Amino acid sequence: MDIREILSRCDHTQLSVTATWEDIRSLIDDGIAYKTASVCIPPCYVADAAAYADGRIAICTVIGFPNGYNTKEVKVFETADAAEKGADEIDMVINIGDLKARRYEKILDEIKAVKKACGGKILKVIIETCLLTDEEKIEMCRIVTEAGADFIKTSTGFSKAGATREDVALFKQHVGKGVQIKAAGGISSIKDAEDFVSLGADRLGTSRIVRIVKEEHLL
Numbered sequence: 001m002d003i004r005e006i007l008s009r010c011d012h013t014q015l016s017v018t019a020t021w022e023d024i025r026s027l028i029d030d031g032i033a034y035k036t037a038s039v040c041i042p043p044c045y046v047a048d049a050a051a052y053a054d055g056r057i058a059i060c061t062v063i064g065f066p067n068g069y070n071t072k073e074v075k076v077f078e079t080a081d082a083a084e085k086g087a088d089e090i091d092m093v094i095n096i097g098d099l100k101a102r103r104y105e106k107i108l109d110e111i112k113a114v115k116k117a118c119g120g121k122i123l124k125v126i127i128e129t130c131l132l133t134d135e136e137k138i139e140m141c142r143i144v145t146e147a148g149a150d151f152i153k154t155s156t157g158f159s160k161a162g163a164t165r166e167d168v169a170l171f172k173q174h175v176g177k178g179v180q181i182k183a184a185g186g187i188s189s190i191k192d193a194e195d196f197v198s199l200g201a202d203r204l205g206t207s208r209i210v211r212i213v214k215e216e217h218l219l
Contacts, residue, residue, distance in 0.1 A: 003218050004035065006193045011060050011089075011182070011205045013040040015157070024049055030210050031057045034219070037203060038089055043082050050086025060089035060124075063114065066158035068093030068128070072110040079117040089122040090114070091153060091182075091205075096128055099136055104143060111147035124151035124182050124203075130161035137167065138174050145176030151203065155185035162186030165199055172200035190218075 012031040014023055024045045031039040038058035041049055046061050053059060063078045064070045070078075079090050092114050098106050115123050125147070127140045144152045152171055154163040162185020171181045183196040184205025190212060193204055213219055 010036040011040040012036040047085040058088040061087045063092040066156040076117045091124040093126045123149045124153045126153040129167045141174035151180045153182035157185035168199045
């Protein structure tokens, strides 16, 4: 697979709690230089990032991150605030406790509310697959589809494990028409990226692919 194709699917990511504005600015510079799909950054940097990027790359941020147990109202506020400050894409975390309790309508209502608050911006729904059964993953494919979200996403990268090939294949089998797939967490090589794309991932959440391309002079 052409490395440019892989890069074009990457949400070049920096979500460390120690990330400084200089780190974010460098991330944006690399995202622009290597033509990634977006840069994914903490909400506190969205306004500065949007001004600095000035339309040269999409700005993605995270909502209810990483645990997902904020109230719906807080997630809606976070989303509207991020969109107003210049975020182009929103990656939200579901309430996993609600999923475990089979409160499916509550999860559906929350995703719909966040989607509305996006104001037409792209919404990706993080379900944290490493904490779920296959039955729960399949149920979330249904809910994400019904809610009208743009993507279902495997992982925050902050829990027990990240994306697996099996989970992306499962998503591909069960998501509805128009819902795309984002694999995130633990994508550490070009081979990983190629595998996830071949299995159906439309986006890759990773900080490592650009680093590999730079270090190995692949472009």
